[in-house]
Every structure is written in structure tokens, then in C-alpha cells.
Amino acid sequence: MNLHEYQARELLRRAGIPVPPGEVATTPAEAKAAAERIGTGKVVVKAQVHAGGRGKAGGVKLADTPEQAADVASKILALTIKGLRVEKVLIAPAAQIVSEAYIGVIVDRASQSPVMMVSPAGGIDIEEVAAKTPEKIFRMRVDARYGLLSHQAMELAFHLYTDVALVRQAADILQKLYRAFVDAGASLAEINPLVVTPKNEVVALDAKIVVDDNELERKPAIEALRDVSSENPSEVKARDANLTYIKLDGNVGCIVNGAGLAMATMDLVKYYGGEPANFLDIGGSSNPDKVVAALQIVTADPNVKAILFNIFGGITRCDDVANGIVAATKQFTVKVPIVIRLTGTNEQEAVRILEGVGMKAMTDMDLAVQKAVEVAKKGGAAA
């Protein structure tokens, strides 16, 4: 789960990291009032959306007066960046900046540990730094049993600054960032840029935190930060039904049990010349209601011209899936053809259930995918 910049800033502030004041606004009037309260003159107005490249998309602008802040905010609140409508802006004082650095922490798969990263080349996308000047990124593996030790933080901070007063501030911020990362159950936490002000203070200007979804159950305070308005409605609906759904641009709707098989199914659709409309994993333990929800979500996509079920029964029972399909077709009309492949646990019962309502099931994945692609190409007319 992505946090908004303003949420991440608040978590860092509570962890003791110096963060300039900032307020969230959802209307130009609120933006003006916020700029007046901040009262430092120039402010920056920043779109709060879960998308990189906000700046390039016109989502970050300066304003000299509260009136101008309202004006700028109204423009930004009208934007849609990478398919996501801007619903909120952050108003913060425009900082005077002596230098910009990057600091961040991720969970690194290879070393099975958190890894802290710092770069004196801050203010730009760290992926870009990694690609163009990898020698400017310094990494340190953190042993989760000990946390980020003081001397490790100092070593990293010496890569950013030479003045020991700045080094000590940065080392302190690194340790606090690591703790905030752990406390939030994050898989990524970064400050970019970390700036030095003319007063020689090290301050976090922008923050990004991505939380591990598996942490949310035990961290209700973090879960409460979820901003459903900023997510794709179909994906929200899928999550509520305990499904994993990701919308794509093709026309073959895929409903599969298991993430690997779901990806392999999408790949096979493509292999046979089709385009998958989505990733959809109904998960391990099937129940008919999940299948109904899955069909509702997939059929809500107007691009979908055919629906492909690919079920390998293990824990998932084929008869549960068949019952779900039957129940769904009774609840609402599915206007596109459905191709069903079922094999494994309770396969025979499933076939009987489907035949009872005049539907057929195939047992071979390859053939089923070919058929679905073919049907979709005909615009679904062959239903």
C-alpha cells in the first residue's frame, strides 16, 4: 500500500525527523487558507497521487501569495496523472536549499535484509541516478536483529557531507528513518530530497513510504491511512472480495486460481495472439461468492470480449467454481462468451453442474486459451 506524501511526512515527523510544516487541501479555498496559515511567503503546491513523475506532469508548482496558491491548486486539482485523478494537494513552505541528497531504505530480496541507500545526488529519481551514475549510490545492508547501528549511520552520512555537524544530523535522521520504516511495516521508505538549509539544518522535503500489505492486519493505524479514492475502483472492489485484480488493456478476461497460473494464462493468451484484459487470482480456497464477484469485476470492463476460466483444482474445488459461475449467470446477464477450463479436485461434479445449465467445460489449458482468444477476436459474437 502506498502512502501519500503528506502521510509519509507525518510518520517521519512523529519519528523525530525534521520535516517542514505542511497542510493538505482538497479545494483552492483550502489551499489559500493553508498558505495563509503557513505564512512564509512562497509556498509549493504538490499533487497527492500514487504516481511518480508528478513534477513533469505539472503536479508540483510554486506560488508567491495565498491567492496564487489557490489558483495553482485549482489547476493541479483538475489534473489526472497516469490515470489517477488528483483529489488532494499538499501546501508547504518553499524551502531554501543549499544541497539535495537522497536517503532511503528498502527490503532487499537478495540479502534478505533491509538495505539503506544514500546518494549525494538527490532531488531526482533514484532509478535515474542508479542508471546514469551508479557510483553515486551507497548501500549498506542492515541486520534486522540489530537495526541500523550508529556507526553504520555515520558511515553512510559521511558519503553525503563532510561537515561533521551535518553528518551527525544526517546519521540521526537515517536511524530515525530506519525505525519509522520498521514501525510502519514498510517495504520502502525514502526521503528525496533530504536538503541542507542556509541555516545548516538537514531537513526532509519529500517522503515516500510503501507499506507491506501483509503488515496491515496488525497495524490498524497504518491501514486507516488507505485512501480508497486514489485507487482504481475495480481493484478496490476486488480487494474487498479477497481477490487480486489488475486491469490491463486487452480483451480476454482471465479468471484463474493461483498467481503463477494466472500469469502463465495471460502469457498464453498473448502467445496465441490475444491480449489479456486483466490479471485475476481468485486465491486458494474458492467459494462460489468469490467467483460471482470475479465475474462482476471482469464483465464491468467494456473491453472484455471473452472470459476465460482456468482452474487447476487443488485446495480450490472445481465444483465451487462451477456453482459460482451458475450463480453469477442467474444474478446478472454475462454478455460475452465464457470459456471454462477445469481440472483437478471435484472436476466431475463441476462438469455435471455446468452441463446442467447448458455450459461446457474443457480440461486442457492450451486448448481453452486458444478457444478464448479466437472467440474474443470474433468480438465475442460466437457466444
Add this chain to the structure above:
Amino acid sequence: MNLHEYQARELLRRAGIPVPPGEVATTPAEAKAAAERIGTGKVVVKAQVHAGGRGKAGGVKLADTPEQAADVASKILALTIKGLRVEKVLIAPAAQIVSEAYIGVIVDRASQSPVMMVSPAGGIDIEEVAAKTPEKIFRMRVDARYGLLSHQAMELAFHLYTDVALVRQAADILQKLYRAFVDAGASLAEINPLVVTPKNEVVALDAKIVVDDNELERKPAIEALRDVSSENPSEVKARDANLTYIKLDGNVGCIVNGAGLAMATMDLVKYYGGEPANFLDIGGSSNPDKVVAALQIVTADPNVKAILFNIFGGITRCDDVANGIVAATKQFTVKVPIVIRLTGTNEQEAVRILEGVGMKAMTDMDLAVQKAVEVAKKGGAAA
């Protein structure tokens, strides 16, 4: 540093451990008001002093009514237990108890780790359980890198209860006690008794926490719990002067640099038939002011009949000590004889300084101790 029961209870409550309500009173009127507020009928009134065996000394009593609580409190507030005046009492509801257990955590020197201990034989001194029924104490070493793991807490809790509902409550309390122990910078934290109520709730009735003095610098909130009124005034004065002083019952006052040498000096006093009046370590880096404070503290003890300086100069400079002795004798009259042994760093200068005021210094520890014992036996008359 010892915390009072009421302070320890508050720390445990903040850690999420169920602790019955309780209030501190310093007068019978306050005790009555507290009992009224608690309003559960019967209350227990408990002396808040840093001494074991409060119960046997009459420091813990039940009261049926607020009036009786006032009466009982007035008696307890008049007590002196093991040399310590009772200044405060805790008023708490008298709990109904189904069973009593002990849980605690200490830093274990041998395993260099925290060790959790539990015993179903609670409510009595754990040292007594250890002596009489050691098979009723269960220990578990905790790896500080991981903390008390859930399964370890469960394993310990199964030694206390068989009902899994109680086991889970106790395991949760054990993990919270461990965290409270770490957060307080404690060297010991115990709940005794941990009781089961008629409602099958596991609750901490009495708590003891001893904080590692070395943690106090970085834990000001814990340091603020220090209750100077409950300590020996001479020892408080010594601590303020950065000295370590412990009063004993003999008549040879000892002023030494280094804890090991100080103990060895006391032992040698005893070896030669004397009785040491105190332990006093002036510490590593001497300065004359510390020596003045040390002389003030030792001479304030009316039992002292002779004062023995035993200084082995290393970091401690003998001339500093000599200057301190001279300064002290100018500031106040020392009425008992002083025997001085100095050797090591700047010994010659020290001898000159002392001779300048007509004092003599010896270089041999053994002879100096014999002399001090002899002088003290003569009642200090040979000064």
C-alpha cells in the same frame, strides 16, 4: 535505582499489562480520599519503601472502609522499615485471588542475557522458593537480539496454568513485561504475585523494577522517578559529588580510589581487628573538590574514630588528593585523626604538600591500615 511499587505498576500499566487501579497517599486524609475514589469496599494499604519484607514489618494492611484506610495509613506512615522511613503508601483495591504466581526478568551474568523466570509458587519471596523448592522455578534465557519470542512466552506460561485462556493471558503479560523491562533500562522487573481473579483474568498485583544506573543518562523520564527522600542522605550527597559511598557500622572511615581497592582496604581493616565505617570510592579522575566532599561525608558519621586514605595513583593524581585534604582541613575542623597512604602518580609532590601543613604520608598500604585501626581503637585520641 529502585522504583517504588506504585511507579513500577504505572510502567507496567503503560506497557499494556492489566494492573488494578491504585493511588499514592502521603497522609491519612489522602489515604481516605483515595479509598473513597477506588470505591470497591475493601482496600489494601501498602508502604512504599525500598525494602523487602514489608509485610512482616507491618507495612501492608487491609482496610474495610475509607475511615479504616486512614487509620491504617497513619500507622504505616509512622513506620521505619529496615532503616527507611515510610513516606508514602499505595492504596489499591483488595483483590479476590484464585491463585498466585511469580514472573520476573533479570539480566543474568553467566549467560550474558536477560533471563525470564516464572513460578507457580507466587506471593512469597522468590529467594525463598529458590531455596526451598527450586523445582518450582522455570527459567528461560532470552536472546536480546530477538526479544522474548511468542513460543517462549507460551512455554513459560504453560508452567503456570493448564487452561489455555489463562496461558495466553500470561504469555502476553510475559512479553509485555519483557518489553517494559527493556524500555525502562531495568536490571530486574518482577510481578509477584501475578494473580488469577474469580473472573479468570490474569492481573499483576505487585511489581518491582530495579533500573540499571547506567541507563539513567539516556532515560530522563526514568531518572525523574528517583525518590531522594527514600534514600540515605549521605549516600545522596555522595552521588551528587560523583562519589560512591555506603555507610557501614564500624569506626574506621575509609577514603579510597577504586572500588576493588576500597573493598580490599575495608577487608584489611577487619583483618587487623578494626571495623570499617564505610565504603567510599572517589573514582578514577580525582579532583580536590571530590576529596573535600568525601571528608565531609565521612566525618559526618559520628561513629568514625579515624580516617584512612588509601590512594594508589594512576589516573588519580596523589597531589590532587593531598590538595583536597589540605583544602578540607582549612574549610572545617576534622576532629578525628587522619592516616594517609599515597603511592603512584605525583607521590613526591603530594608528600611535600602534606608536609607543608604538618601532615605525614605513608607509602605502604598494610602499615597504614594497621595504624588507622590502632588509632581508632584508642578512640581517636591519638590524633
Add this chain to the structure above:
Amino acid sequence: MSIFINNDTKLVVQGITGRDGSFHTKQMIAYGTKVVAGVTPGKGGQKFENTVPIFNTMAEAVAATGANTSVIYVPARFAVDAVFEAADAGVKLVVCISEGVPVLDMTRVMPFLKEKGVRLIGPNCPGLISPGQAKVGIIPGQICIPGPVGLVSRSGTLTYEVVYQLTRAKIGQTTCVGIGGDPIIGTNFIDCLQAFQDDPATKAIVMMGEIGGTDEQNAAAFVKAKVKKPVVGFIAGQTAPPGRRMGHAGAIISGSSGTAAEKIAAFEAAGIAVMKRPMDVVELVKARL
């Protein structure tokens, strides 16, 4: 022969009385796995299906039965605790079926396992099966037959699909291991490749990867350097968009790394025969046996 589990496997089931635990325990017993104990706190002293003794703690279960392996079917919030407990109790192999384990918990438990010398498979995995000997986890026994192919996979049902293809073509398996789709897992491709290389009964290896991370690339380098047996590979997620997690927590393309194309190229460079479709496994393996 086989890897990790065999006829000597003595299994404890952690969470034996839960919904998933009891269902799959019956399946494992029916398959012939030696299930020697179960653990559910508070049910110590009872018996599962009147035969398998239940204990309150893993320490008791291992002490009483000499179990050497455990399998975990507990809710996500207890799963890491169960791994710690199993490792502490002295089993040498822990198979965690439970999904939803926070990745930061994994960063803490992995060093513990290393200190104790314990192998973890999973979490969030289907477990493993050595056909004809033992199954630990949830892989359907009826789709497997004994034979010469070792299979290792990051996914569940996709593994079944491929095993099913092999079995229908009468190509049996030494061991099929589902290593799980999380970012941090106890046993990775290289561990399994090494074990299959060392297992004399394994004549060919099938490796099923996914987008996300660099495990497949590292495995390819390992194959090139150390594996003398033929390897057939697959990568799922060629059509996955970057930045989106494809169900598995680990299946996510970050920036330009972890793509299917990158992984397939690494496989090909290491001489691994790459399947274009799951069904290709039969032809490719047959040609190499």
C-alpha cells in the same frame, strides 16, 4: 531417492486442529507421510483422528516423538512465531504453507534459522512432495508419480499444471518443491538446484520462475557454473505490467529489473531450455532424459 523429504521424514503439523491443518493432515497421512505429532496450544494430550498425538508446544512434540520436520498451517499473524518455535524445538526442516507473513518478520527469522542450522521452505508455498515417499504441504498427491525429474517452482497451481503434464506423459518426479512467491523465502532455486544435482535419482530438472527479483538470474548463473544435469525452465509474467504486484508479493517488476525478458535471456545464456508454454515441458524434458 529425493531431496529434503523421504521415507525417513517424521512430521509434526503446527496448527493440526485448524481448518486447513486438519484437512491437509488427513491428505498427508493418506499419502503415506509419517505424521508423528500435531501442535495446538491448549489441546495437548488429545489425539488427532484418534491416532496422532497433539501437544501444546513444539518443544514437547519434538521431545516426545523425535520429529525431524514440521509443516505450518496457522493464520498469518502466528506464522513467523511458528517458524521460530519449530526451529527452536530442533526440527531441521520447516515448511511454512501459511501466507501473509510480513517481509520484515522474514528479515528477523532468517538469521535465527541460519544460527540454528534449519532449512525453511516457504512461506506462502504449496510445500513439497517426493512421490511415493512423503508429501509435506498441499500439492495434490494424485497428480504426481515417482520418476527422474526434479521440479522447483515459485508458484502453486502452475506447478500442478506442469507436474500434471509430466505425469500424463508418464514422466515421474523425484521431488517437486514449491518454494513460494514471497520476496524473502527460506529455500531458493539455488538451494534446490544444488540438492537435485547431488541427488543421484534426479536426471533432469524443471525450474519454474516468475517476474520479480533476481533469483532466476542467480539460479541461471549457478546452473551454468555447477549443474551438470539438463535443466528446463519457464518464466511466468511476460505480459505483466511494471510496478504492479501480480498476486504474489514477490511478483513485481521494479523499474527495469525483474522482467520476464531479462530472466528468459539469463536462462538461455546458461543453456537452460526455455518452455514457451507450460505444455512444452513434456517435449523438452523427454528430449533430455
Add this chain to the structure above:
Amino acid sequence: MSIFINNDTKLVVQGITGRDGSFHTKQMIAYGTKVVAGVTPGKGGQKFENTVPIFNTMAEAVAATGANTSVIYVPARFAVDAVFEAADAGVKLVVCISEGVPVLDMTRVMPFLKEKGVRLIGPNCPGLISPGQAKVGIIPGQICIPGPVGLVSRSGTLTYEVVYQLTRAKIGQTTCVGIGGDPIIGTNFIDCLQAFQDDPATKAIVMMGEIGGTDEQNAAAFVKAKVKKPVVGFIAGQTAPPGRRMGHAGAIISGSSGTAAEKIAAFEAAGIAVMKRPMDVVELVKARL
């Protein structure tokens, strides 16, 4: 010969520019110790007394100079960080003079040191000296002379007293180690006894204990089982009352354990000659050389 430090010791001083650090560094250099580097964050690139290079971090200091030992003279609140840093930087012996280290910090750093294979002496100790070769810490060099006695002690000035007695009697020392008076210390009596047993130059051992804990009792058992050289012992604190900390954090009699009487009895049972007074060391050692 000697234990732990010798002519090959290449020392880094952590906190070299502080009050204590600079004073004792001069003393150590004057004694002939090879002080190859100092560390003070922010002073990297400067030189101490125009000769010893100063670095910002231990990692840099060790990389640049090949130091194998460090000594720590930093304020209490930085001391454990300094131990972690030294161990991480790759020195094999860390001597922590600083006092006031919280004991819970010690419970965390000890496993780290074990993982890294690093020996810690201290904290809150006077360090050690191998007369004529090197001194690391604060033991006054002029009270020591080379010779056949190995000395290990929990205290500081009491050690000086005893060494001074030996030296006045012309009995020299291989190494004198002050292990420190804290409840948790990096190197204990047994470690030193083993090292002295293994050191051919050491002909007799003096062991200076205190009240508190069971280290002396364990050491006595070790002497009985493993030490073939004569051992002379002392226990300070016979007159100490129970429950009171006698200066050293570790010098406290808890309940009925850790008393001087108990320790002296353990010494005697192990055949250790027990001094009644510090001055007795001369007679007892002489009789055993």
C-alpha cells in the same frame, strides 16, 4: 611471550582527541605501543601529536593501517556504539576502558562480537599490559616489569597494588589484564586462565576476584579441571554488606550468592592459594615459581 597483546599489536584509539583518550594515547606511545591510528568523527585527515593519523570512522582506520586492536576512551553513551564499530571494522581485539555502559547494551553487543569472532576486554576496565611489549589502556607502565607471572583482575587500582608488590619483589609479569567490574564483560577469568595456561612464558597465575556473581566459582572449577600452572587468588569484599553495590556494577551480593566466603571456599577447593592480604601475593607466588 604474553597474552592478547604483544609487539605485533597495531592499535587504533577510538576517541583519540578526547580528554582521556589523548592523555592515555601519549602514555601508550611513550611505553612503546604501536599506535597506528585514531578515530574521531569530523577530524579525519588530521594527525594526533603530528604523527598518528586520525580517521572519521573505524572502517577507514582499519583499511588504511591494518590495525588489529582497538581501545575505546569515549563517553559512556557512545561506548557500545564504538564496540560495534570496532568489531564491524575487523579488529580482533577491542579494549573498552569507558565505564557506564548499560548492561542491556552488553546483552546485545556480545552476540555481535561472537558472530564476528572478536574478543572484547571490558568495558569499565583498566585494559591490559604486556610489560616491555605493549600497553593498551591505563595501567601505569612504571609499576610493571617483564617476568613469569600472568595476572587477571576484576578491579583497577587493586591490580596496581598487587602488581606493584610483585614488581618491588622483582617478580615480573607476562601480561596483566584488568577484565572490569561490570556484570557482563567481554573476557572473563576463564578466558584469561586458558590463555595463560597456553602461554609458555607464564609460570604462575594471579587471579584477583570480588564479590558478586559466580565468575570466580566457575574459574575455580576451570582451574581444577584444566590449569596445570600454580594459581594464587584474592577476593575483595569480605566486609561488604549484601544487597549493596560496592562501586562496581558487578560487585553486589544478591541474596546468599556471590559472597566472598563462597568464593574463597571455591578457590581453596580448587587448590588455589588464597591471599589474606594483598601483600601476601609476594610470598605465595615466590613459593610457587
